[in-house]
Structure formats: C-alpha cells, structure tokens
Amino acid sequence: MTIRSVKGEKIMAFLFASLYNIMKRIYVRIYRILFCMMTKLPPNKNLVVFESFLGKQYSDNPRAIYEYMKEHDMDFTFYWSVDKRNEHLFQGRGLNTVRRLSLRWLLIMPRAKYWITNSRLPLWIPKPKHTTYVQTWHGTPLKKLAADMREVHMPGTTTEKYKRNFTEEAAKWDYLVSPNQYSSEIFRRAFRFNKTMIESGYPRNDYLYYANTTETIKDLKQKYDLPLDKKIVLYAPTWRDNQFHKKGRYKFDNSLDLSKMKEELGSKYILLLRMHYLVAENLNLSDYEGFAYDFSRHEDIRELYLMADVLVTDYSSVFFDYANLHRPIIFYVYDIDEYRDKLRGFYFDIEEQAPGPLVKTTEGVIDEINRAREVDVTTDKIYQDFYQRFCGLESGDAAKQVVDIVFEDN
Template identity: 55%
Template sequence: MKSKILMKYRSLLVRVYSIIFRIIGLLPRNEKLIIFESYSGKQFSCNPRAIFEYLEENKDKYDYRLIWSIDKRNKDLFDNVDVNYLKRFSLKWLWYMATAKYWITNSRLPLWIPKPRKTTYVQTWHGTPLKKLANDMDEVHMPGTTTEQYKRNFLKEASKWDYLISPNAYSTEIFRSAFQFKKEIIESGYPRNDLLYAKNRDDISKRIKRKLNIDDNKKIILYAPTWRDNEFYGVGKYKFNLQLDLEELQKQFQDSAVFLLRMHYLVRENFDLKKYNHFVKDVSLYQDIRDLYLISDILITDYSSVFFDFGNLKKPMIFYTYDLEMYRDKLRGFYFDFEQNAPGEIVVNKEDLYLKLKNIIQMGSLPNEYNQFYDEFCSIEDGFAAKRVIERIL
C-alpha cells in the first residue's frame, strides 16, 4: 500500500516539475550559460568534462558560465574538483536548466524534461558501438521495460538532440540508424581522448600513478568489462559476476604487475580487496577512465566500447569473453564480426587468459591487425576533438 502511494506521489511530482520546467523554458535564454552532465550526474568525466576543460583553458576566447548538473549522492566527488554545480532536480537546478542556452551531456536525460525551443542540446554519447543500440536492438532484456517501450522512449529523447558527436565514420552511420537521428552529427573524434595525445602525457601518467600509489616498475593491467542487460538487482541497478580467480592472479602476477578493476557505471558492486595487498585495486569510482587508459600497459575487456578508445594508445588488449555466444546471439548482437576484427586475443576461460597475460608481460606483443583497426576507428583522434566541437556549436 505504501509503495503504491509513494509511486503516485513521485508520478505527481514529475508532472508538476515538467509543467514548471515548460513554463520557465518560455523565458529568454541565458546565452552565456552552459549546463554539463556526465552519466546522469554521477561523474565528472568523459566528453562533457573534456569540453568543459577546453572552455576553461580558453576563457579569454569563450566567456561562458559553466555549471555541472550532479546527482546529490555524488556531491563529495564534485566537492573535490574546482567546478560550479547544482544538484539535479533542485528548484535552483530547475531554473538554470530551463533557461540555459546549451546542454552538454553524454547520456540520456529523463524523458519528462521538455527541451525549450531555443536551447541547444549537444549529445556527446559515450562510446564507439560494438553491441547493438536502441532502434537496432532485436530484443531488450533490461528490467522495467519492454522492447517496444524502450525503443520508443529512446527515440523520443534522441529527437530532442540538436547535435550528436561521433568518433569516426563507422559510428556516424550506426548512430543514424540506431538513434534515427536526422540532425547534425559532428564527426570530430571524442574529446575525452584528447588527453591520450597530450604532449605532456608522460608527466600526467606519473602523477596518476603516484595518486594511485602504483610503483613505476610494475606493469598495469586494466580490467574494464561492460554490464549485462539481464543481470540486475532492479531498474538501473546491475550486478556483475566477476569471472576471475583473484587469488590465482595474485599468485602469478603480483611480483610484476598491478591489477585494476573498473566496473561499468551502471554496475552496483563492492569488492572486498583487502587481502590482496594492493595487487588488486578497485578503481570503479575513479573520476575518469581516460587516466586509467594512460597509465595501463594492458587492457582486458569483453564487449565494452573501451577498447576503441584504448586503441588510440596502440597497447596490447585481451578480450575475455566467457559468455560470447550468449551475448552475441541472445543478449545484444554486434555491428561487426567481433571474432574476426577484435584488435587482440580472444579468450573464453581463465586459464587461457592467464597464459596470454603472461606472454604479453614477457614479450610485449601486439596484434598484427592493429594498424588496420587504428586507421578505421581512431584515425580522426589527434588531441583537438574538443576544439572542433566547440568551434562548431559556438
């Protein structure tokens, strides 16, 4: 009974907020106000952060007021960085969001938010797609929705976007289809990867290692898998079954390496790693994965788009795909032949994973297909993507 009353109250609140938002949105735009948001206010990261930093570095040329929209549960994270922010859905946020000239975000906004007619909505998105997206998905296995409803809601939100950022020609073609997007796609490369081309990236890398308390003489192995649509605690709360033997990893690699665990932002897991004596570090809450790319010597992933970004560094990758057939054939489906085109070794069990890791640590080998992969997916990237985006939208 209480839950029904609570649901009715929330539904009423959303309707009231939407009406207020729509009314305030009729007022003139604040032409110098830009609202940023990353992963629904959970992070200070990704393409919105890179664009924000570019504007901060070029204040003399671009005189704008920059404000972040944040989830109040992540307030501590934003208190540790020098940014102005507003808590999502607060009354002050409602006013600023409804009157801002620009919105820059990397994931969908709540569907109830009406975009004012003269607001410019820049959707940066957050990855080169391997797995099928939105309108291209055959079936949706996420909680609290159906395939038809999910697609309908996604496309309704995508119709509000004025610009969509793309990292390469491959993504541009897919975004047109998956999001049914008819407006302008800025094929600029991803601003978040600008750091990977910074002239002082070696100095930045040393600072990050010191921050994480990692020895310079250790190889850094980054494990960054994606989430599974059908493994969840509830709506928007996904679980992840760690298919690794951390004790065996420690036994084999603790003298030569450090192992970083980076879970997807949708995954709600807390790992107890105290017994691994700093060999395994959970960096899921680390602000921005681009820093982790920079310091890592080897990436282990599965079907996550992280491998497209990591490809900019031309470092070794291993694809640990213990559920490949299920994920490919039933859960999501792929846009290209993953087994044929993955820029690294594909392994399906722990034993082969450890063996490949050992070989790479000892030999530092790279796949022969890397140059072709780089040319297709990373060749636009050059450290100036944020500049290109800003010059286009402003």
Template identity: 50%
Template structure:
C-alpha cells in the same frame, strides 16, 4: 506523492522558467544521468574552463546522492531535479550530455542540445536492438522512448565514420553530426608522455616499476538486482590472478558505472586496485601497459594508444545471441588475443607479464586504428565548441 504527480510538477516548473529568455554562453553539463563527473562532457567542460572566458557560465548537473564525486572541486553544481536545476536547464544556451535526459523534460528551441554519447558501438543500440533484458521496461517502450529523446538532440558527436553510420540507424538521427572524434580521448594525445604518466601514477599511488594491467569489462543487461541496479561477478579466480601477477605487475579493476558498487569489497591485496569510481578512465588508459576487456567500448578508445589488448569474453555466445548482438564479429576482428576460457585467459596474461617484448598482432591493431581512430587528434573539444558556436 505519486511519480506522475511529481513529473507533472517538475515539467510545469520547467515550462514556467522557459518563459524567461535564454542566457547566452550558459552551459549545463551532465554525465551518465547525473551520476558521474567524467567522460566527453567533462573533457569539453575542461576545455572551456581552461579558456577562462568570463562570458561563459559553466554548470554541472549531478544527483544529490553523488555529490561527493565533486567534493573539493571548484565546480558550479546543479542538483538534478532541484528547482535551481530546472531554472538553469530552462535558460541554458547549451546542454552537453552523454546519455539520455528525462522523457518528461522538454527542450526549448533556443537551447542547443549537444549529445556526445559515450562510446563507439560494438553492442547493438536503441532501434537496432532485437532483444531486451532490462527491468522496468520492454523493447517496444525502450525504442519509443529513445526516439522521443533523439528528436531533442541538435548535435550528435561522432568519433568515427563507422559510428556515424550506426548512429543514423539506431537513433534515427537526422540533424547535425559533429565529426570530431571523442573529446575524452584528447588527453590520450596530449599526455601520452613519460612525465605526465609518471605524475598520474604517483597521484593514484600506483608503483612506478611494475607492469600495469587494466581490467575494464562491460555490464550485463540480465545481471540486475532491481531497476537501475546491476551486479558484477568476477569471472576468474582471484588467487590465481594474484599468483600470476607476482612481484612484476599490478591489476586495476575498472567496472562499468552501473556495477561499480559490486566491487566495493574487492581484495585488499597490494597488487590489486579498484578504480571503478571517481577516477577518470583516461588516466587509467595512460598508465596501463595492457587493457583487458570483453565487449566494452573502452577498447575503441584505448586503441588510440596503440598498446596491447586482451579480450576475455567468457560468455560470448550468450551475450552475442541472447542479450545484445554485435555490429561486427568481435572474435574475428578484435585487435588482440580473444579467449573465452579462464585457463586461456590466465595463460595469455602470464605470457604478457613474463615476456620482455609485448606480443601483439601489430597488423591487426594498425588496421583497427585506421578504421576507428583516424578522426582522433587531441582537438575534439575545440572542434565541438567551434561547431556549436557558429
């Protein structure tokens, strides 16, 4: 059956179910197109789940092929695009989502669509983009589809004033902002203590007596295999890395969800861990002593912990000028050393591991924190739920 016919059937079924009344206090959550059980929607889900309010009905939208990520979890599942999914989506009081929904899926006026998004923007987004390298589409269509999507949103979560200003532009959003900080960062304030950090390390099988290095790079739009599938190249010599780690540190890979499969066969060396899937990245923030990234928005979240960061931007000019473009000069404003060469990256990493006192630019980090983290206080989930239930 052709895709257009399938879309017509699915949207028709949804519209039929939309003739039924909305179910009060029915929430449907989704993360990254149904492929994850994490991020801002998960934090809000956890907040509501812990309230144990029997009036609330909480459902998680997930792709059937990714069903194992909720295995052994007490979660009510809706398999994306199933008849049951269409039924609950049509009757839901709230959609809480961190990416786009299908263009063909309408939204009832009675349903409140809460778009949490999934990061403070460094890379240009949506309507602000000047270049486009993703397969299966073009820049004009991409922007048009984003406009259609953003008009469905009733609420948009903003982690800081900087993001709110950009979201107004890149999404042409004119409805209600929730100035709350990101729900996924609540845990960074609630569990940033020795007891909880030790418990996470033990659960993940990470050594308790070594420095923990977290590497969380972004994906590249032009590193694609096919539509929706991307690859990742490790931009440094693994043998050199292992030598630098020695007996004093371990290295955690956390790839972007679009390229996570590229690291399935990563080194099995005892000091190398791959937590690119099925592990909440907030747990990895909490246990790590240093974050290494490039252009991923993870560093905005990690800044809440006021811990050292290292920026390894090996393709900086290409990414800045050919792929996305940035909203600000990362090289100038990065809250940590910024390097583009492998030799300098390994040198900075070795210095961090060898030194008893972590070397960092406190003034730069403090300024970064004041600009991007002031709305964060560990209570974002509560503020969002209070706002949408007013």
C-alpha cells in the same frame, strides 16, 4: 512471527510502495509543468549546463569540452548538473554545480542556451526552443544500440517501449558527436538521428595524446599510491542487460579468479578493476590487498588508460579508446555466445576483427598477459587496420572541433 503478521507486513509494504509510486508520479507531473513554465522566461544566452553519466561523474566528453572552453577563456557561465549522491566528487575543483532535478536546477536548466551531456536526459523533460542540445554519447558501438536491438532485457521496460523512448529523446538532440564514420552510420540508424553529426573523434581522447608522457604516468601512479616497479593491468568489463537487482541497479558476476591471478602475476603486475557505472555492488578486494585495486568509482577512466600497460575487457567500448595508445588488449569473453546471440548482438565479427586475443578462462587471461610483454601492436596488421578504421580521426583536437562547430553555428 505468525502467518497473519507476515501477511500484514507484506500488505503494509505494498501500500507504502504504491503510495510512494503515486507521489512520485505526482511530483514528476508538477515538476514538468514548472519546467515548461520556466522555459517561457527569457533565456540566458551565455549559460552552458554540462552533465556526465546522469550527473554521477566529472568525466568523459563533457569534461573535455568544458576544460577546453575554460582553458580558452570563453565568455560563458558554466554549470555541472550533479546527482546528489555524488556531489562529493565535484568538490574542491572550482566548479559551479547544481543538484540534478532540484528546485535550483529548475531555475537554471530551462533557461540555458546549451546542454552538453553524454547520456540521455529523462524523457519527460522538454527541450526549450532556445536551447541547443549537444549529445556527445559515450562510446564507439560494438554491441547493438536502441532501434537496432532485437530484444531488450532491461528491467522496467519492454523492447517496443525502450526503442520508442530512445528515439523520442534522440529527436531533441541538435548535435551528436561521433568518433568515426563507422559510428556515424550506426548512430543515424539506431537513434533515428537526422540532425547535425559532428564527426570529430571523441574529445575525451584528446587527453591520451597530449598527456601520454613518462612523467605524467609516473605522477599518476604516485598520486594514487601505486607501485612504480610493477606493470599495470586494467580490467574494464561492461554490464549485462539481464543481470540486475531492479531497475537502475545492475550487478556483475566477476568470473575472473583473482586468487590465481595474484599467485601467477603478483610479482610483476597489479590489477586495476573498473566496473561499468551501471553496476551496483562495491567490490570486496580485501583478500587481494597489494595486487587488486578497485577504481570503479574513479571519476575518469582516461587516467587509468594512461597508467595501464595492458587492457583486459570484454564487449565494452573502452577498447576503441584504449587502442589510441597502441598497447596490448585482451578480450575476456567467457559468455560471448550468450551475449552475442541472446542479449545484444554485435555490429561486426569481434572474433575476426578484435585488436587482440579472445580468451574464455582465467588461465587464458594470465597467459596472454605474460605474452603481452613481447607484443608489438604496431606491427600487427589486424590491430593497425582496426586503429585506422576506428581511431583514424583522433589527433588531440576533437574538443576544439566540437566547440568551433557548436558555438560558431549559434
């Protein structure tokens, strides 16, 4: 291929990319105008739209609230906003679904009385005056959020723009669900939120109380064809702001030596890997068949919590939820200095207050997993202090509290 032809291909690729971006901006502008027009139509006071993780999952706090309302036969029409790439995950459940940002979505979303979601909607979508926007969020914060972040390393934005966009979106929220007083204080400051905070515990954790039985755990293992004679380690790390392919597609550098883990632990344990929803790659675990299982695309982590005898994580908020089960937690924090000092920063000293040991090597993880068989967290003062501070509101009725407040107020 000649230099001239290479240059020609680059020019054509640039022109196509530019044209695509222009068309996308035009589409967004037209769609927003149509959305605003639809908000002028009479609202449907019985219409509730749910969305979880940008329409990628049937999960988390919105799912728990939805299931509570369905179970109690509340007289509403429910829709789930679904990303078109993930529609198959919602099939066969008897759910009313609508493709996110489609023309049909345009007919439903602006007229809905209630929006219930756990992540931000696109900033350019206006909230109708008749709509009650319930933001459940999706975790107790360890790492700095929004306005509290010193610097933002995500692609396609700047620190100033990211903070401004976040607070503009948060201004639309009518209710914000909080799992504890600690989170409430941070949410108000970091999101610049000054409306109604529902400090109820997280609805998604209700499941950890009413479903935590030997029979349920056995049924789940059989459902997912997992061995009944081995203990389960759940590895659920977070994403890194500065590790990405492009905007919206993040990558994860798995530094755990799975070969060594299989060699040392394979006779007694299996490993379930649950990557953050923002991480792009599919894991290739073909070399670890029978030991390591990829559950990254599993719809709801709550089932993985129940099955897991031990949690291995890093700075993900999963450990706040898992602590409800009073089971061992191990923190694999090989890059803690960079993450704490350069990327995000923490709200409290995890090295002093973590409800479990911190390790930086695969060997350390293996040692702590073996030691976990002898650990009784109910007698550990640090663990119990952590539980009281962050899980003290959890009792299995958070969804009820949220529904009672939101739907009785309106």
